[in-house]
Amino acid sequence: MTRVIEARDLSKAYGDVQAVDHVTLSVEEGALFGLLGPNGSGKTTMIRMLTGQTRPSSGTATVLGTDVVTDPVGVRWQVGIIPEQETPPSFLTAMEYLRFVAAVRRIPDIEKKADWWFDFLDFADKKDVLCKDLSRGTRQKLMFVQAFIHEPSLALIDEPLINFDPIMQDVVKDYLAGYVKKRRTVFISTHFLEVAEEICSAFAILHKGRPLHSGPVTELKEKGEHLPAFFLSLVRTDRHV
Amino acid sequence: MFELFTSMMKEEWRVHSTMFGSLSFALFPVLIFGIALMGSFLLPLMRTTLPAGNLTMIVHANYLMLGIMVGAFGLLGNEVMNRRFGQASFLSYSARSLPLSDRFIFTNFVVKDTIYYFFLWVFPFGFGYILASPFTGVLIADALFLLLTLTLSFLFGLCGVFFLSTVYAWSKPVLLLLLLVLGAGIGGLSALAGLNPALFFPPLLLNSAFSWTNLLLSCAVLAALFGISLLLFNPESVGSEKKYKNSFTPLMERFGFLPNPPLAAKDIIDLYRSGSMVGQTIFSFILPLGVIWFFLSLMDRFFPPHGLLFLFAITTGVIASTMYTWVTMFDTFGPYACLPVTVSTLIASKLTTFSILQLIPAAFIAVVAVLSGEAAVLVPAVVLGISVSFYAVSVMAWLCGLSPNELVYDVKVLFVYLVLVGIVITLFTSVAFANPSYALSAVILAVPAWWFVEKAKIRWDAVDPAGF
Numbered sequence: 001m002t003r004v005i006e007a008r009d010l011s012k013a014y015g016d017v018q019a020v021d022h023v024t025l026s027v028e029e030g031a032l033f034g035l036l037g038p039n040g041s042g043k044t045t046m047i048r049m050l051t052g053q054t055r056p057s058s059g060t061a062t063v064l065g066t067d068v069v070t071d072p073v074g075v076r077w078q079v080g081i082i083p084e085q086e087t088p089p090s091f092l093t094a095m096e097y098l099r100f101v102a103a104v105r106r107i108p109d110i111e112k113k114a115d116w117w118f119d120f121l122d123f124a125d126k127k128d129v130l131c132k133d134l135s136r137g138t139r140q141k142l143m144f145v146q147a148f149i150h151e152p153s154l155a156l157i158d159e160p161l162i163n164f165d166p167i168m169q170d171v172v173k174d175y176l177a178g179y180v181k182k183r184r185t186v187f188i189s190t191h192f193l194e195v196a197e198e199i200c201s202a203f204a205i206l207h208k209g210r211p212l213h214s215g216p217v218t219e220l221k222e223k224g225e226h227l228p229a230f231f232l233s234l235v236r237t238d239r240h241v
Numbered sequence: 242m243f244e245l246f247t248s249m250m251k252e253e254w255r256v257h258s259t260m261f262g263s264l265s266f267a268l269f270p271v272l273i274f275g276i277a278l279m280g281s282f283l284l285p286l287m288r289t290t291l292p293a294g295n296l297t298m299i300v301h302a303n304y305l306m307l308g309i310m311v312g313a314f315g316l317l318g319n320e321v322m323n324r325r326f327g328q329a330s331f332l333s334y335s336a337r338s339l340p341l342s343d344r345f346i347f348t349n350f351v352v353k354d355t356i357y358y359f360f361l362w363v364f365p366f367g368f369g370y371i372l373a374s375p376f377t378g379v380l381i382a383d384a385l386f387l388l389l390t391l392t393l394s395f396l397f398g399l400c401g402v403f404f405l406s407t408v409y410a411w412s413k414p415v416l417l418l419l420l421l422v423l424g425a426g427i428g429g430l431s432a433l434a435g436l437n438p439a440l441f442f443p444p445l446l447l448n449s450a451f452s453w454t455n456l457l458l459s460c461a462v463l464a465a466l467f468g469i470s471l472l473l474f475n476p477e478s479v480g481s482e483k484k485y486k487n488s489f490t491p492l493m494e495r496f497g498f499l500p501n502p503p504l505a506a507k508d509i510i511d512l513y514r515s516g517s518m519v520g521q522t523i524f525s526f527i528l529p530l531g532v533i534w535f536f537l538s539l540m541d542r543f544f545p546p547h548g549l550l551f552l553f554a555i556t557t558g559v560i561a562s563t564m565y566t567w568v569t570m571f572d573t574f575g576p577y578a579c580l581p582v583t584v585s586t587l588i589a590s591k592l593t594t595f596s597i598l599q600l601i602p603a604a605f606i607a608v609v610a611v612l613s614g615e616a617a618v619l620v621p622a623v624v625l626g627i628s629v630s631f632y633a634v635s636v637m638a639w640l641c642g643l644s645p646n647e648l649v650y651d652v653k654v655l656f657v658y659l660v661l662v663g664i665v666i667t668l669f670t671s672v673a674f675a676n677p678s679y680a681l682s683a684v685i686l687a688v689p690a691w692w693f694v695e696k697a698k699i700r701w702d703a704v705d706p707a708g709f
Contacts, residue, residue, distance in 0.1 A: 053578055054705045073581045081579035089507060089576045091514040096489040103493060103503035104580050128484040130514070147579065 001028040004154050004185045005050060010059035012045050012209075019045040021209040022059070027187055027202070029153075032180045034196035035189040036231055037206035043189035044084055046206070047158050050187070051081050064154055077105075080147030084158035084189075088142050090132035094123070097131055101146045110149075117145040121171065136163045144172065148179075155179075156187045161195060173199050197227035205231060207238045245341065249353040268652040270365040277369025281377050295543075297387075301394045301445055304363065306529045308398020311358045312406070347474050351467065355399060363395050364388070386451065393444040393459050400466040405523075407470040409516075437538065485514075504582075504590035509597070511571040521567050522601060530557055530605070544674070547622075550615050551673035551680060554606050554622040555666055558629030561602035565634045566645045568594045574643065585698035588638055592694065595634060603627055621680035625673055628683035629665065635693035636661045642701035 005027035012020040020042040027033045037043050048054040050063055052072020060067070066074045088097050095114060102110035118124040121141045126134055131142065140163040147155050160176070161169045176186050177199055190196055196203060197217060204214035212234050220230055287296060367388030374384040408416045431438040439445070443459040492506035499505050512518040533556055537549055544552065568591045577587060606626045610619040640658055641648040648654045665686065673680040 051578075073583055076579070076581040083575065083578055085575070087575040087578070089511070090571065091511045092489060092507060093485050093487075096485075096487060096510070099487070099489050099493075100503050100507055101580065104582060126482075128486070129482050130485065133482055143579075 001030070003027065004029050004031075005033075005061070005063050005187065007046075007050070007061040008059055010046070010049060010061055011057045012042075012049060012054065013057045018209050020049070020056075020206075023206065023209075023211050024059075025204050025211065025214055027185060029185055030180055030183050031185055031201045032176060032199055033185070033187045034200035034203040035187065035206065036191075036193065036196055036203055036227075037189075038235060039191075040208075041206040042209040043206060044158055045209075047081075047156050047187075047189055051075060051079065051156055078152060078154065080150065080152040080155035082143050082147045082155070082157040082160065084162075088131035088134075088139055088146075091130060093128045093130055094118075094134065094138075094142050095127040097142060098145060098149065101149065105150050107150050113149055114145070117149060120175075121145065121168070137165060137168065140164060141168070148175075152184070154185045154187065158189050160188050160190065161192055169195075193228040193231055203227070205234055207235050212238055245346070246349045246353055249349055250357060253353065253357050269655065270361055272652050272656060273362060274365035274369040277366040278373050279369075281370050281373030281379075284377055284379075297448055298439065298445060300387075301391065301442070301448065302439075302533060304366075304391045304394040305398045305442070305444075306533070307358075307362055308395040308400075309402050309529055310398070310525065311354065311362075311395075312399040312402030344471055344474060348471060351399075351403060351470075355396065358399075359392065359395070363392050367391055387448070390444040390448040393447065393463070394442075396463050397442075397444060397459075397466075400463050400470070402528075403470040404466040407473045411473045488513075499593050501586065501590040501593060504587065505593050505597070508568050508571075508591065508594035512567060512594075515571065517567060517570075521564075525563065525567070526560060526601065527605070529560060534609070547615055547618050547677045548674050550610055550613060550618065550622050551625060551677065552670060553609060554626035554680075555629050555670060555673075557602050557606050557609075558626040559633055559662065559666065561599060561626065561630040562633035562637060563645075564598045564601075564630075565591065565595050565637055567598070569643050570646050584643065584701045584704070587643060588694070588697055588701060591643065592634065592638060596631075599627055599630060602630060618677045618680075621673070621677050625669060625680040625683045628686040629669065632665055632686040632690045632693075633662050635690035635697070639693040639697040639700065642697065642704070 003026045005025070007023060007025050010020055010023045011018070023042070023046065035043050035046060045054065049056050050061055050068060052068045052075045055069055060069070062068065063075045064078045066078065068075055088094070089100070092100060095118075098114045098117075099110055101107070102114075107113070114127075115124070118127050121144065123138050123141050126138050131139060134142065144160070147157065161172060164172060173195065176188075180186055180201070188196075188200070200217055202214070202216045205212045213230075217227065220227060284296070367384070370379075370387060371381065371384040373379075374381050405416065405419075408419060427438045427441070430441060440449075443455065443462055447455040447459055488510055489503075489506055492509055493502045496502040496505045496509075512521075530553075534553060537553055537556070574584060574587065603623050603626070606623045607619055610616055610622050615622070636658055637645050640654045669680070669683050669686075672682060
């Protein structure tokens with residue numbers, strides 16, 4: 001199996017705060033990888049480093065064979081990204097935003113592709129509405145589309161389900177599960193432990209910026225353990241260390 | 242309810258101080274104080290070329306403009322109003338979950354802005370002048386009086402823009418009608434009295450001859466402007482689901498000859514749909530320049546032939562350079578964080594959009610040249626103004642990257658900006674005064690401008706952008 005993400009001893013400090021502390025992890029092609037951790041554990045910083053948004057204080061990382069420090073734009077050409085806070089530009093309509101993304105990423109046949117997505121995520125009636133006037137859930141849908149519309153071989157998503165209603169959560173979970181079957185990889189960070197257990201093939205747990213555990217979900221299942229209980233016990237124990 | 246006001250003050254301070262450090266921001270009023278203190282000692286020298294009355298007018302004009310700029314920031318039209326109030330992280334928005342009326346919050350917001358910027362900009366200047374007064378032969382009572390009239394000038398700018406922007410958000414045709422009536426009224430009064438209309442500015446009237454009537458008149462006008470703003474204020478601008486036809490593709494095709502057509506098309510759409518293209522042009526460009534024109538024209542006889550036009554062209558150039566803040570105020574790097582775009586690409590794209598906007602100052606200087614009967618020097622004046630604008634914006638891009646609206650309050654940034662731009666202004670004012678055709682030499686500014694832009698790209702690519 002090819003490793004699509006390789007991080008070695010990755011650290012990031014913001015002044016005195018150690019957001020990520022010597023994290024080493026690898027993600028294999030075709031995985032749906034879940035990065036789990038409580039608030040402030042360093043998940044978002046990890047995604048930011050892996051997508052070249054912030055430079056690591058130390059350590060190295062490659063994404064799809066591209067170094068995140070020396071060629072961050074090269075990384076972003078290849079991957080799809082959904083930030084934690086949805087940020088489509090206020091004054092473009094939903095459709096114009098996708099045209100904008102297509103123009104920057106040089107994606108052909110955008111009208112046809114966009115129409116498929118509008119139907120698939122059930123917001124075709126909002127395509128000509130300004131992004132600032134969209135609900136949070138609809139903006140999240142739009143951000144989801146911009147990350148997947150060029151069918152990247154790797155997508156990195158910060159909290160993929162956070163603003164979706166239960167029906168849309170189901171649609172998105174099915175989509176992600178189907179996406180990785182085509183030898184593509186999805187890297188998510190989430191608080192939804194049940195969802196992670198349901199859809200992820202592998203996971204890592206961060207706490208206070210440090211890695212507590214990483215491995216396949218099947219390993220837990222074989223031991224008869226559940227991810228939420230495992231997570232809580234690991235994090236609670238670490239709190240008292 | 243005083244808690245809301247004090248919390249807003251703390252919030253404003255923290256917004257600024259967290260951007261560039263408490264000390265650096267705290268030094269900003271100290272810098273203004275220093276400029277006023279040292280400037281006061283140069284007064285005898287200045288008086289040899291300019292009468293004291295004209296200096297007073299210039300200072301009042303500056304503070305009126307400052308008030309206009311502070312007021313204009315974030316209060317232009319419904320959408321920009323919403324941008325300011327729609328930030329969940331700001332008290333002016335989040336306080337709406339408390340049992341407080343929108344008008345109460347808005348009043349607190351305006352009072353907070355008034356006091357905050359008074360201590361940031363107005364008081365340090367007045368205090369510097371007051372401290373210097375025992376050594377400059379100025380009576381302390383006169384220095385205190387100047388502080389009062391400067392404060393009134395500042396408040397006129399602030400409340401005037403709150404008033405105009407509220408009317409703008411309420412009804413654009415009414416604003417247009419109001420401006421026409423105001424223009425006709427001022428023009429008529431000026432024609433009847435045979436005086437420059439700037440002399441009717443209440444704080445200046447008060448400064449030239451104190452009377453309780455003049456003081457009350459100033460306060461009454463301010464109260465009326467603020468009262469009407471409050472009455473017409475309506476923060477509800479969200480919830481509409483108006484549909485728009487595709488403007489992006491045609492604009493992108495039209496800008497096909499530019500380096501980054503999609504980014505330029507997005508910027509122009511931002512400006513147009515937010516109402517800022519018109520709003521900013523009126524409040525941050527034409528209005529301040531109109532004020533400057535009034536005051537500069539009072540000093541025409543002190544300038545060489547065409548001097549007023551060239552000085553005005555240079556001033557227009559400096560103000561036109563702030564159009565960079567128009568194109569950078571709508572987004573952080575966040576919306577681009579998920580795209581293969583670097584900060585340097587964005588800076589280049591914002592400067593491209595800025596270049597398109599330079600048609601406005603070029604046309605403005607040309608119109609002023611023609612109207613003032615100086616069409617013969619139109620080309621050098623336009624070249625001078627636009628060259629200064631490009632030079633000043635390159636310095637701004639180098640110093641501030643994509644955040645000029647925030648970093649302007651960093652004392653180090655402001656100081657370097659003032660020095661680098663001040664040297665060029667002084668140099669090219671002298672050159673243009675020596676001979677109007679020499680103003681064409683300002684095209685040489687393209688060289689340092691290009692150098693600063695290249696430096697800006699390298700510098701800001703090396704900094705972690707404020708992303709998601």
